[in-house]
Amino acid sequence: MKTQKATVKDLLQSGDCNQEVEIRGWVRTKRGNKQVNFIALNDGSTINNIQIVVEMTNFPEEMMKKVTTGAAIYVKGLLVESAGSGQSHEIQAKELVVLGEADPEKYPIQPKKHSLEFLRDVAHLRFRTNIFGAVFRIRHAMAFAIHQYFNDHGFYYLHTPLITASDCEGAGETFRVTTLDPKNPPLDEKGEVDFKQDFFGKATNLTVSGQLEGELGAMALGKIYTFGPTFRAENSNTTRHLSEFWMIEPEMAFYDLEDNMDLAEDFLKYLIRYALEHCMDDLKFLSARLQEEEKNKKAEDRSMELIEKLNFVLTHSFERVSYTEAVEILMNSKQNKNGKFQYPVSGWGVDLQSEHERYLVEKHFKKPVILTGYPKEIKAFYMKQNPDGKTVAAMDVLFPQIGEIIGGSQREENYDKLVNRMKEVGISTESMSYYLDTRRFGSAVHSGFGLGFERLLLFVTGMGNIRDVIPFPRTPKNAEF
Amino acid sequence: MKTQKATVKDLLQSGDCNQEVEIRGWVRTKRGNKQVNFIALNDGSTINNIQIVVEMTNFPEEMMKKVTTGAAIYVKGLLVESAGSGQSHEIQAKELVVLGEADPEKYPIQPKKHSLEFLRDVAHLRFRTNIFGAVFRIRHAMAFAIHQYFNDHGFYYLHTPLITASDCEGAGETFRVTTLDPKNPPLDEKGEVDFKQDFFGKATNLTVSGQLEGELGAMALGKIYTFGPTFRAENSNTTRHLSEFWMIEPEMAFYDLEDNMDLAEDFLKYLIRYALEHCMDDLKFLSARLQEEEKNKKAEDRSMELIEKLNFVLTHSFERVSYTEAVEILMNSKQNKNGKFQYPVSGWGVDLQSEHERYLVEKHFKKPVILTGYPKEIKAFYMKQNPDGKTVAAMDVLFPQIGEIIGGSQREENYDKLVNRMKEVGISTESMSYYLDTRRFGSAVHSGFGLGFERLLLFVTGMGNIRDVIPFPRTPKNAEF
Numbered sequence: 001m002k003t004q005k006a007t008v009k010d011l012l013q014s015g016d017c018n019q020e021v022e023i024r025g026w027v028r029t030k031r032g033n034k035q036v037n038f039i040a041l042n043d044g045s046t047i048n049n050i051q052i053v054v055e056m057t058n059f060p061e062e063m064m065k066k067v068t069t070g071a072a073i074y075v076k077g078l079l080v081e082s083a084g085s086g087q088s089h090e091i092q093a094k095e096l097v098v099l100g101e102a103d104p105e106k107y108p109i110q111p112k113k114h115s116l117e118f119l120r121d122v123a124h125l126r127f128r129t130n131i132f133g134a135v136f137r138i139r140h141a142m143a144f145a146i147h148q149y150f151n152d153h154g155f156y157y158l159h160t161p162l163i164t165a166s167d168c169e170g171a172g173e174t175f176r177v178t179t180l181d182p183k184n185p186p187l188d189e190k191g192e193v194d195f196k197q198d199f200f201g202k203a204t205n206l207t208v209s210g211q212l213e214g215e216l217g218a219m220a221l222g223k224i225y226t227f228g229p230t231f232r233a234e235n236s237n238t239t240r241h242l243s244e245f246w247m248i249e250p251e252m253a254f255y256d257l258e259d260n261m262d263l264a265e266d267f268l269k270y271l272i273r274y275a276l277e278h279c280m281d282d283l284k285f286l287s288a289r290l291q292e293e294e295k296n297k298k299a300e301d302r303s304m305e306l307i308e309k310l311n312f313v314l315t316h317s318f319e320r321v322s323y324t325e326a327v328e329i330l331m332n333s334k335q336n337k338n339g340k341f342q343y344p345v346s347g348w349g350v351d352l353q354s355e356h357e358r359y360l361v362e363k364h365f366k367k368p369v370i371l372t373g374y375p376k377e378i379k380a381f382y383m384k385q386n387p388d389g390k391t392v393a394a395m396d397v398l399f400p401q402i403g404e405i406i407g408g409s410q411r412e413e414n415y416d417k418l419v420n421r422m423k424e425v426g427i428s429t430e431s432m433s434y435y436l437d438t439r440r441f442g443s444a445v446h447s448g449f450g451l452g453f454e455r456l457l458l459f460v461t462g463m464g465n466i467r468d469v470i471p472f473p474r475t476p477k478n479a480e481f
Numbered sequence: 482m483k484t485q486k487a488t489v490k491d492l493l494q495s496g497d498c499n500q501e502v503e504i505r506g507w508v509r510t511k512r513g514n515k516q517v518n519f520i521a522l523n524d525g526s527t528i529n530n531i532q533i534v535v536e537m538t539n540f541p542e543e544m545m546k547k548v549t550t551g552a553a554i555y556v557k558g559l560l561v562e563s564a565g566s567g568q569s570h571e572i573q574a575k576e577l578v579v580l581g582e583a584d585p586e587k588y589p590i591q592p593k594k595h596s597l598e599f600l601r602d603v604a605h606l607r608f609r610t611n612i613f614g615a616v617f618r619i620r621h622a623m624a625f626a627i628h629q630y631f632n633d634h635g636f637y638y639l640h641t642p643l644i645t646a647s648d649c650e651g652a653g654e655t656f657r658v659t660t661l662d663p664k665n666p667p668l669d670e671k672g673e674v675d676f677k678q679d680f681f682g683k684a685t686n687l688t689v690s691g692q693l694e695g696e697l698g699a700m701a702l703g704k705i706y707t708f709g710p711t712f713r714a715e716n717s718n719t720t721r722h723l724s725e726f727w728m729i730e731p732e733m734a735f736y737d738l739e740d741n742m743d744l745a746e747d748f749l750k751y752l753i754r755y756a757l758e759h760c761m762d763d764l765k766f767l768s769a770r771l772q773e774e775e776k777n778k779k780a781e782d783r784s785m786e787l788i789e790k791l792n793f794v795l796t797h798s799f800e801r802v803s804y805t806e807a808v809e810i811l812m813n814s815k816q817n818k819n820g821k822f823q824y825p826v827s828g829w830g831v832d833l834q835s836e837h838e839r840y841l842v843e844k845h846f847k848k849p850v851i852l853t854g855y856p857k858e859i860k861a862f863y864m865k866q867n868p869d870g871k872t873v874a875a876m877d878v879l880f881p882q883i884g885e886i887i888g889g890s891q892r893e894e895n896y897d898k899l900v901n902r903m904k905e906v907g908i909s910t911e912s913m914s915y916y917l918d919t920r921r922f923g924s925a926v927h928s929g930f931g932l933g934f935e936r937l938l939l940f941v942t943g944m945g946n947i948r949d950v951i952p953f954p955r956t957p958k959n960a961e962f
Contacts, residue, residue: 005735007635007703024735026701026923043734044702045635072734072925100894100924107922124694124915125922127701136702140637147628154488154526156621161953162643162687162710163656163725165960175644175680176663177656177687179714182674185663193663199656199714199724201958206644206658213605213953213962220507220608221525221617222488228710229643233660233680243680244644253524253553254486254505413581434605434962441588441606442507443581444553472642472694479646479681481694481915 007045011079012089021079021091023050024099026128027071029111032056039067041075044127047134047281051082051090059096069111070102070128116468123472124481131289134282135461135469138275142456143227145274146248149267150225155250158217158224160210162231165202166431173233174205175243206231211249211448212382212435215411218251218446219438225250227453235476239465242454244474251448257384257393257410260447261370264397264406265318267451268368272310275460283307283460290462303401306462312400316367321360323374323391324348329364330356351378357396357403369398381421384410395449402459408449415439488526492560493570502560502572504531505580507609508552510592513537520548522556525608528615528762532563532571540577550592551583551609597949604953605962612770615763616942616950619756623937624708626755627729630748631706636731639698639705641691643712646683647912654714655686656724687712692730692929693863693916696892699732699927700919706731708934716957720946723935725955732929738865738874738891741928742851745878745887746799748932749849753791756941764788764941771943784882787943793881797848802841804855804872805829810845811837832859838877838884850879862902865891876930883940889930896920 006014011021025043032038035056040049052075056064067073076095082088104110108122109129119126126132150157163177179199180186188194195203210226217224230247250263275283287306294302304312321329330336330345330352343353352371360369373386374394383392397406412418418439422429429436457469467473472481487495492502506524513519516537521530533556537545548554557576563569585591589603590610600607607613631638644658660680661667669675676684691707698705711728731744756764768787775783785793802810811817811826811833824834833852841850854867855875864873878887893899899920903910910917938950948954953962 005740009635024925025703044637044704070923072923099926100920100922102922109922124697124918125701127698128923133702136639136698137637139640140632143638143640144628144632147625151621151625153485154490156525156618157624158617158952159620159624159710159727161725161955161960161962163712163955163960164962166962173660175658175660177658178663179654179656180663182657182659182661182666182684183668187664199716199957200955200960202960203663204960216605216962217608217617217952220606221614222506223525229640231644235680244642246640259486437605439581441581441583441590442551442553442609444505445580471639471698474642474644474681476680477682479642479644479683479685481642481645481647481697 008041008043008048008050009045011050011091012046012048012087014079014089017079017081017089019079020076020094022074022076023091024072024074025050027067027069027073027102029069030067037064037067039073041073042133044133047130047137047285048087051084051087052077052093052096053090054093054096059093063096063098066098066101067096068102068104068107070107070109072099073097074099116465120467120473127471130285132468134285135457135463136471137282138279138461139457139469141275141278142271142453142460145271145278146227148274149270150250153223155223155225155252156217156221158210158214158221158226159228160207160213160217160226162207162229163200163204164207165200165204166212174208175231175233177204177206208232209247209249209450211251211450212432214249214251214448215435215438215446218253218448219442219444222254223250223252237476239467242466242470242473242475245466245470246453248451248453249448251446253444253446255410255447256445257372257395257447260408260410260449261318261320261372261395264370264395264408264449265368268397268405269314271456272314272460276307276310276314283310286461286463303462309400309462310460313368318368318370318397319365320370320372321365323352323371326352326356326360326369326371330359333359333364335359335363349375349377354403357398358400361398361403362400368400371396371398376421379409381425381427382409382411382418384412385417385421397449399459402455405455405459406449406451408447410445410447413439413443413445415443489522489524489529489531490526492531492572493527493529493568495560495570498560498562498570500560501557501575503555503557504572505553505555506531508548508550508554508583510550511548518545518548520554522554523614525614528611528618528766529568532565532568533558533574533577534571535574535577540574544577544579547579547582548577549583549585549588551588551590553580554578555580597946601948601954608952611766613949615766616938616944617952618763619760619767619942620938620950622756622759623752623941624934626752626759627708629755630751631731634704636704636706636733637698637702639691639695639702639707640709641688641694641698641707643688643710644681644685645688646681646685647693655689656712656714658685658687689713690728690730690931692732692931693913695730695732695929696916696919696927699734699929700923700925703735704731704733718957720948723947723951723954723956726947726951727934729932729934730929732927734925734927736891736928737926738853738876738928741889741891741930742799742801742853742876745851745876745889745930746849749878749887750795752937753795753941757788757791757795764791767942767944784943790881790943791941794849799849799851799878800846801851801853802846804833804852807833807837807841807850807852811840814840814845816840816844830856830858835884838879839881842879842884843881849881852877852879857902860890862906862908863890863892863899865893866898866902878930880940883936886936886940887930887932889928891926891928894920894924894926896924
């Protein structure tokens with residue numbers, strides 16, 4: 001195999017100066033005068049540009065006019081130590097070819113500040129900006145770190161199905177998947193849509209969670225994780241909701257709630273550490289961007305500096321607190337008494353909102369928090385029932401800025417208890433018979449949790465809108481590209 | 482964090498004998514007599530069981546009756562070197578707890594040979610068999626190796642959308658994704674289904690490929706890859722088709738066809754090498770299974786031994802041949818002249834079938850083959866048009882046993898040529914305007930390919946039915962679990 005083509009990242013990291021090199025990339029900016037031009041060239045491999053120095057007498061003027069922001073060029077030249085400040089290396093161009101032009105009159109991404117809203121409209125081109133280059137390189141790094149962590153810890157990656165006939169939590173609204181005639185669907189004898197004639201012979205939808213299938217895997221392979229797309233047909237147009245998003249769901253046989261908490265904490269710290277070790281250039285850029293944005297906010301509304309916030313998670317033990325204790329803290333807080341919460345905490349049994357979770361983390365404990373022992377009424381049917389008859393062995397990991405980042409639980413491994421709870425909440429035990437088989441045959445304590453990948457990325461990148469951490473967001477009335 | 486619980490794999494690899502250990506797992510078999518019982522225990526971490534030696538006088542008879550195939554148990558005891566043959570270590574039980582029983586009258590997975598068809602019906606339990614444990618551990622290893630390879634080579638993992646309003650190749654039949662009332666969909670003024678009222682404000686379907694969005698990423702980040710689920714609503718009930726499967730699609734700016742071929746060869750060899758280095762226990766088991774199955778076949782129908790087949794790929798340079806040359810070879814072959822091909826090769830322009838691809842690889846070249854320069858009529862619109870006006874810069878990588886394993890091409894980077902081809906084949910340039918922007922602004926040579934993950938797994942595991950290498954297969958009339 002030929003040697004791989006060098007990237008800008010390779011050249012900037014290389015110590016070998018005074019070598020002839022070739023590079024291809026896109027022009028970020030060009031400045032200079034009649035004698036010499038300086039091109040900032042980027043190829044996506046890093047947020048840093050490499051500077052191309054062009055002696056204008058060596059190249060046709062007509063060609064150099066085509067070297068505009070966004071144009072793709074090829075350069076051959078000498079890699080030398082840079083005399084200018086701000087960069088280590090530069091290339092003295094010997095050859096320069098314009099591969100693809102970018103008409104400045106038409107190209108939307110010009111060297112000026114574009115709003116995130118505008119860039120969302122040109123999501124197919126926003127990868128070419130510093131900010132989205134940084135976000136999507138970090139997205140890659142976090143995805144890789146997730147696979148690496150689980151592989152190193154003996155977990156097997158399980159691809160659970162996307163198209164499914166079941167609805168995990170009986171909760172989320174789902175998207176129907178069908179090949180029936182949309183206008184004149186076949187009807188059965190009762191005049192209802194005859195899903196027997198649909199592609200899969202029954203009504204099917206897009207999955208809202210891979211957990212139930214994940215449990216099937218864990219009860220044989222021991223430790224598994226899923227990492228795949230998940231769907232919610234909720235009509236929520238907020239900065240925190242996507243109709244299509246990626247979830248990570250580890251599931252472990254023989255793990256109890258404490259093992260589960262240990263894993264969640266270790267896992268999150270590993271990811272944050274990985275980001276700090278592998279993405280510092282991109283993080284610094286995003287931090288500076290954020291600082292700039294925060295300037296316009298009141299002091300009390302400003303959030304922690306990005307890298308400080310990452311270290312905050314890394315350096316603290318996560319505080320493990322019961323839901324009951326947390327509700328007491330919240331009820332007795334000044335915030336609650338002075339009516340500063342949008343949703344006042346009225347007593348045991350309420351579901352906690354993001355503002356409450358953030359209060360516990362940012363104001364009260366001043367460290368990440370894991371809440372356990374939630375009322376069973378506000379949690380899913382499959383969670384392990386505690387002896388008190390009121391609570392379940394749930395755990396939510398709470399972070400600054402975003403509140404809940406992980407939700408998980410020990411699972412109810414007792415067949416009778418699980419069946420009773422399913423009946424209580426009206427879930428068909430018949431259609432879930434395959435799931436109950438894990439409790440019929442060789443049942444054992446087991447646990448797992450779910451991490452919303454985009455939720456993690458909001459935290460690590462400091463971006464404020466979930467649409468800005470996934471390449472092509474799907475939201476109500478929007479499935480562009 | 483507490484030390485992780487030890488797995489069977491840990492214990493078998495550990496040299497520390499005469500230590501007290503704890504282990505949890507599922508009983509594979511139990512044999513013995515009134516004095517002593519031997520339990521083969523498996524926890525999914527490896528295909529190998531650990532033997533538990535139980536002195537019957539130390540444990541209640543009633544409890545030991547519950548130690549049946551499939552039961553989950555906890556054991557504490559002394560890890561010692563095994564006296565028996567076939568295992569290195571065993572555990573002399575001091576404590577034994579039955580965590581979950583598995584009634585032998587009801588538990589479907591008994592210690593006997595089950596047909597693959599039967600196990601497909603109990604896919605939620607088949608992970609508990611040796612064969613599917615092996616397959617899904619290898620599936621994990623291959624997925625991890627893919628991420629590792631691309632990460633090490635400077636590629637960024639790009640999550641392209643699953644729900645889309647476009648249909649990549651104008652080819653595959655797609656699944657509609659909708660939240661409209663299935664029985665009484667809203668109609669517009671013309672009496673047609675009013676998709677404006679659908680969730681995304683237009684008709685949407687499940688993606689058939691992430692390539693087009695991948696190109697958008699590559700033309701900014703340089704080198705990207707996708708690895709995600711892909712869907713085809715084809716009514717094909719074969720051993721090679723799934724309605725939901727996983728695809729890997731790298732896309733590289735500045736790569737021409739030759740770079741693309743180099744990458745494909747290096748990538749595949751890396752994966753095969755990884756399997757040989759990390760999955761030998763599972764491969765040996767699958768190889769033995771295959772040998773057993775092949776016994777009933779005629780000598781000429783038998784396939785290569787599994788590990789030999791993997792080494793065959795690893796040790797040969799892939800032969801790079803033009804489609805034109807391949808058609809000549811096939812036309813002149815005895816096979817073709819004697820009418821041995823199911824689809825006779827009649828001349829230039831025909832699409833090659835799996836039997837032709839296998840002939841080239843297994844009989845003619847006796848090495849993996851990369852075919853290039855296919856007729857444009859049988860390939861997708863986005864492929865780079867060769868100067869001959871007839872062919873495109875496509876490449877298909879052909880393997881023994883399965884035929885095409887990778888399909889790729891250099892992409893047409895010239896705006897006018899691409900638009901002309903789209904018009905010729907009837908693809909709307911308007912709805913694909915975002916895609917054409919990559920050719921309008923900063924266009925450059927680029928290439929990519931697609932690898933069907935399950936196709937790779939068929940090759941690596943030697944399994945014959947694609948339903949047996951994905952956890953929960955989706956096929957026409959089947960979306961169980």
